[in-house]
């Protein structure tokens with residue numbers, strides 16, 4: 001089945017060591033990675049119950065306390081698809097982000113921007129039978145980080161996608177079209193391909209706005225082919 005896969009473009013992902021992204025200096029592996037074959041235990045599903053998703057889990061504006069979070073109201077929506085453009089249905093998508101001031105609700109967060117008592121910063125949903133997803137949230141703020149003397153993260157939302165098992169997981173970040181901090185961010189700039197960076201930038205989608213309520217951005221996510229699992233379970237070199 002592996003010959004059905006489109007090869008992953010060379011240079012698409014950042015190198016493990018990108019010195020301008022300071023954390024990568026210590027995090028990047030010093031030794032050759034080990035091959036960990038995926039077995040039936042990792043591929044067996046389901047990994048979660050779809051009935052565990054609550055009606056407001058996708059709505060980060062109100063899902064923390066029931067009261068509205070502070071910030072510009074956003075719709076973030078899109079389609080999860082495989083490399084052939086087929087929808088990936090039933091995929092669990094988790095999202096997390098800073099609040100409108102650029103602060104996370106996390107015990108290790110030290111930025112001086114205040115917490116919003118009504119914003120937790122986490123949401124989740126499941127793609128529908130067309131591969132679509134939709135979150136309601138607030139515009140996250142940019143925030144400084146201790147990479148260099150004046151490093152700022154562009155506004156972004158983190159996403160985790162699960163396929164049909166825990167072994168099928170993608171983690172990525174979404175940025176906002178037109179943000180001048182994108183081209184200044186050492187994490188973004190560690191990605192060697194300009195085309196790959198573009199896939200991380202959500203587009204303003206005025207047609208999907210809720211008038212007098214929320215502005216919309218569209219962010220589609222494309223995974224490798226449906227046969228990827230078979231490919232990875234094949235013995236190396238075969």
Ligand SMILES: [Fe+2]
Pocket residue numbers: 098153156158
């Ligand atoms: Fe972040």
